[in-house]
Amino acid sequence: MSDDEQSEDGKSEAKIRMEMEAKRRKERAEEEWREYEEFRRGEREKEEEEIRQLRERRERRKMEREEEEKRLAELRQIEDQKRRAEEEERQRKKREEEQRKREERERKKKEWEERKNANRPNFVITKKEPDAQVTQEEKKEEVTKSKEQLEAEKKAILEQRIQPLNITGFTADQLKAKAKELHDLICRLEGDIYDLSQRFTRQSYDMQELAERARQINKGGKAKAISNTPDPLAAKFSGIPPMVVMYSQYERVKDPRSFHDRRTVFSGANYTEEYQRIAPSQAVVMTEEGFQIVGKADSGHSAPAAEVGAE
Secondary structure (H helix, E strand, O other): OOOOOEOOOOOEHHHHHHHHHHHHHHHHHHHHHHHHHHHHHHHHHHHHHHHHHHHHHHHHHHHHHHHHHHHHHHHHHHHHHHHHHHHHHHHHHHHHHHHHHHHHHHHHHHHHHHHHHHHOOOOOOOOOOOOOOOOHHHHHHHHOOOHHHHHHHHHHHHHHHOOOOOOOOOOHHHHHHHHHHHHHHHHHHHHHHHHHHHHHHHHHHHHHHHHHHHHHHHHHHOOOOOOOOOOHHHHHOOOOOOOOOOOOOOOOOOOOOOHHHHHHOOOOOOOOOOOOOOOOOEEEEEEOOEEEEEEEOOOOOOOOOOOOOOO
C-alpha cells in the first residue's frame, strides 16, 4: 500500500468508503425501521379505533337488547294480568251461572213439592196393622152404625177436607187477592185433572196395543198341532179344488165387488186358433158321498167349439 492512499489518521480510502457505506445502510435501516414503526403505530391506532367502535356498538346493542327485553317483560306482565283478569271474570260468571241454576232448581223443586202437597188430601187415614185381630164385636159395631153416626162422620170428614173461607174484615183489595188465589187454585186443579185424564187415556191405548201385539205374537208363534184324524169335509169334497181367495186376509178394507165381477176381470179372448172339445166318455154326478159315475155319457151330444178371440 502506498503512502498517498493512506489518510492522515492512518485509514485507507477503501476502509473509509466501507464505513460510509455501512453508515448509510445503518441510516437507511433506521429510517426503514422508523417508517415501519410509524406504519405499525398507525395500524395499531386504526385497530384500536375499530375495536373501540366495535365495543361501543356492542354496548349500544346490549343496551338496546336490555331495553327491548324490559319492554317485552312489561308487555308480558300486562298480558298476564289481562289474562288473569279475564280468567277471574270467567270463573266469576261461571260461579254466578251455577248459583243461578242451583237457585232455579231449588225454586222449581220447591214449587213442585208445593203442587204435590197441594194435591194430597188434608186428612190422615189410619190403617190397622195386618197382625191386629179384629173382634166380632168391632165388626158388628162398624156394620150396625146408625144413620146419624154416618152423617156425623161424613160431616167431620168434609170439615177436614174443605177449609173454611174466613173473609170477615177483608178489604176490597184483599177480597180480590183471595178471589185470584182461589181462581188460580181451581185452574191448577183443572189442569191437573186434564193432564191425568190424558195420561190415563194414552196409557189405556198403549196397554191395548201391547195386549194386541202380545196376542198376535202368541198366536203366530204357536205352531198348529198336526191332527191324524181325517177331515170329513175334505174327504167329502176330495175332488174340489181349494177356494179361490181374491183378496188378502190382512187387508182392512175388503173388496166390495161380487165374485162374478172379480171372475170376469180375467175372462176374454185367450186363444188364437180353434180347437175341438173332447167329448166325455162317462157321466159324473155330485152326491152327498162325493162324485159318482152313473154311466156312459151321451155320444150324440158334442160340446160346441170355443170361440176364437178376435184381435
